[in-house]
Amino acid sequence: MSDLESLRREMDRTLRPAGERPDGSTMMTRRVFLHKSAIYGASAAACGLFPCISTIEMAFAQGGAAFTFAWLSDTHLYPKELNSRFVEKTVRAVKEIQAMSPPADFLIFGGDLAQLGDPVELRLGAELLSTLAIKKVFIPGEHDWYLDMGATYSKMFGESPWTFDHKGVRFIGLDTVSRARDFWTSRKMSDKERMGHMATLDGTLGGDWAAVGSDGLKYLNSKLSDWPKDKPVVIFTHNPLYEYYPPWNFWVRDWKQVHEIVRPYGNVTNIHGHTHQVLYNEIGKMRSIGMLATSWPWPYAPTGVPKLTRPMVRADPGDHFDGVGWAAHTMTSAARVNYEYKMWRKDIFATARDDSGTGDNRNQVLTPRIADRP
Ligand SMILES: [Fe+2]
Ligand SMILES: [Fe+2]
Incomplete structure (x- = not known):
């Protein structure tokens, strides 16, 4: 066993003592629902669309009022003339969020609004989201950031981190994308070249860019204390707060420190983007729920x-509306938070091992991640 594997297992043993699971006071089930054709008419329901938004309903038995909020992320917008497909899917998601009944209390946009951080793309995103009348809060994705190091995104959508309390829940939005190690200065790269490297999944030069950072960790600690x-x-x-697959930054490099901070808290849920796939994990008492993209599904690690x-079931690479669906998904802990992957494909979950996956790698076989292996 390599040193890294030993470390992963050691951390997992430390962070997840035997039998320790999230507090059951907040219960979670998954309901994936087929969109009724209230907005688009019957033809839209039949056309096979794409996963777009997830809704998290929270109802607390002890005094808190029930409420709903919407998550949207990873729209990866290009300028309209280059790609209208992603625009259409974003428009659809926005319309559906706007049509929610009862309405969502707010929208969290989870990053990767733009594909290459271009102000044209960010303005297009702002324009598409502007039709939503509800409160909107934003965290950045790496695709929004590395053209101008977040200047345009932060100016248009506000700085992270932030915190607000809503009906008995503390919400914290963190920036996990801005701390890439500088690979561009010594290589004399242009802003566009830097962005281009950061826009690749395996980040050959970007390396382990995802992190909460020492300032972010301090902030998280103070907001929990x-x-x-x-x-x-x-x-x-934007990135998951645990180690799922570092080569694609399906993690934050300081995830251990994050878990040390959240460990005393009994009811912590991390909701993240970036992975573009159905994903769920628990580390210690913290749950992590991966959200879908409107743009495309990434393969599993x-x-x-x-x-x-x-x-989720393997998507048909020839059908850009594929990769989605709806199904009941019951969690082991009891149900007081329901979240719904809003998709348009019927059977999203794989029933056979070979059907698993979301990419076009037909040889992919899913196994437990290293830290989960006995
Ligand atoms: Fe993304
Ligand atoms: Fe991302």
Whole structure:
């Protein structure tokens, strides 16, 4: 066993003592629902669309009022003239969020609004989202950031991190994308070249860019320290707050410190983008839920998925509306938070091992990620 594997297992043993699971006071089920044709008419329901938004309903037995909020992320917009397909899917998602009944209390946009951080793309995103009347909060994705190091995105959509309390829940939005190590200065790269490298999944030069950072960790610690340990906390991040697959930055490199900070808290949910796939994991008492993209589904990591993830079915690479669907997904802990992957494909979950996956790698076989292997 390599040193890295030993370290992963050691961390996992430390962070997830035997039998320790998230607090059951917030219960979670997954409901994936087929969009009724209220907005688009019957033809839209039949046309096979794409995963786009997830809704998290939270209802707390002890006094908190039930409410809903919407998540949208990874729209990866290009200028309209180059790609209208991603625009159409974003428009559809926005219309559906706007049509939610009862309405969502707010929208969290989870990053990767733009494909290459181009102000034209970001303005297009702002324009598409502007039709939503509800409150909107934003965290950045790496695709929004590395053309001008977040200047345009932060100016248009606000700085991260941020915190607000809503109906008994503390919401914290973190920036996990801005801390890439400088690979561009010594190579005399242009802004566009830097962005181009950061826009690749395997980030040959970007390396382990995803991180909460020491300032982010301090912020998280301070925002939790005055919050009761048993009350619900939801942390929004672009990257998952655990080690899923580092080569694609399906993690943050300081995930261990994150878990040390959240460990005393009994009811922490991390909701993240970037992975563009159905994903679920628990580390210690923290749940992590991966959200879908409107743009495309990424394949599952070749080293395996968290064992608590029920993998989505392999998408047909020839059908850009594929990769989606709806199904009941029951979690082991009890149900007080329901979240719905809003998709338009019927059977999203794989029923046979060979059907698993979301990419076009037909040889992909899903196994538990290294840290989950016995
Ligand atoms: Fe993305
Ligand atoms: Fe991303």
